[in-house]
Amino acid sequence: MSDVDPLVRYANNRKIWLNLRDAFPHPYTRHDAREFIRGVRERSPETTFAIDVNGEAAGSIGFVLHRDVERVSAEIGYWLAEPFWGRGITTEALVAVTRHAVDTHGLTRIFAVPFAWNMPSCRVLEKAGYVLEARLRCSAIKDGRLTDQFQYAFIADPRAGAEANQPLG
Numbered sequence: 001m002s003d004v005d006p007l008v009r010y011a012n013n014r015k016i017w018l019n020l021r022d023a024f025p026h027p028y029t030r031h032d033a034r035e036f037i038r039g040v041r042e043r044s045p046e047t048t049f050a051i052d053v054n055g056e057a058a059g060s061i062g063f064v065l066h067r068d069v070e071r072v073s074a075e076i077g078y079w080l081a082e083p084f085w086g087r088g089i090t091t092e093a094l095v096a097v098t099r100h101a102v103d104t105h106g107l108t109r110i111f112a113v114p115f116a117w118n119m120p121s122c123r124v125l126e127k128a129g130y131v132l133e134a135r136l137r138c139s140a141i142k143d144g145r146l147t148d149q150f151q152y153a154f155i156a157d158p159r160a161g162a163e164a165n166q167p168l169g
Contacts, residue, residue: 003057006058007057008030010059010081010082012027012028012029013028016082020079024079047064048062049062051080051090051093058081058089061094061097062076063077065105072106074101074105074111075113077112078124091127098128098154109155110130110154111133111151111154112153113149115148128154129154132151133152136148
């Protein structure tokens with residue numbers, strides 16, 4: 001499990017935790033890293049991937065497949081170690097994993113729901129071709145703060161036409 005040490009080093013960062021769901025632990029320990037890696041290895045189908053920078057795990061990106069009538073949709077999420085922010089690494093990973101999700105699972109809609117304060121994540125989504133669909137007012141609580149979230153989506157259904165991934169308005 002050579003990814004344990006870099007995961008602990010990079011994930012144990014309050015700035016990262018503040019922008020993720022509460023299921024992402026803080027502080028982030030060796031036990032957390034081992035459990036995360038074990039869970040990823042056991043999961044089928046494979047929907048979670050390391051973001052590799054210079055040969056080590058510097059982040060993670062993954063999607064959750066929906067079921068029933070929403071089986072054509074998935075929610076995607078990601079994080080990247082702070083030393084690598086602002087270099088286009090997350091955008092590149094998001095484009096690749098979005099393409100993989102569409103091609104491998106036949107998805108037509110992939111969405112993300114960043115906190116309204118996380119404008120860098122919104123820019124990553126926009127650069128990757130995701131379109132802002134909504135502002136979800138007072139929809140989440142993080143670190144004791146009630147906050148809005150944005151909903152972004154990438155539409156891959158050819159029936160939706162070229163306008164599907166164009167900004168609203």
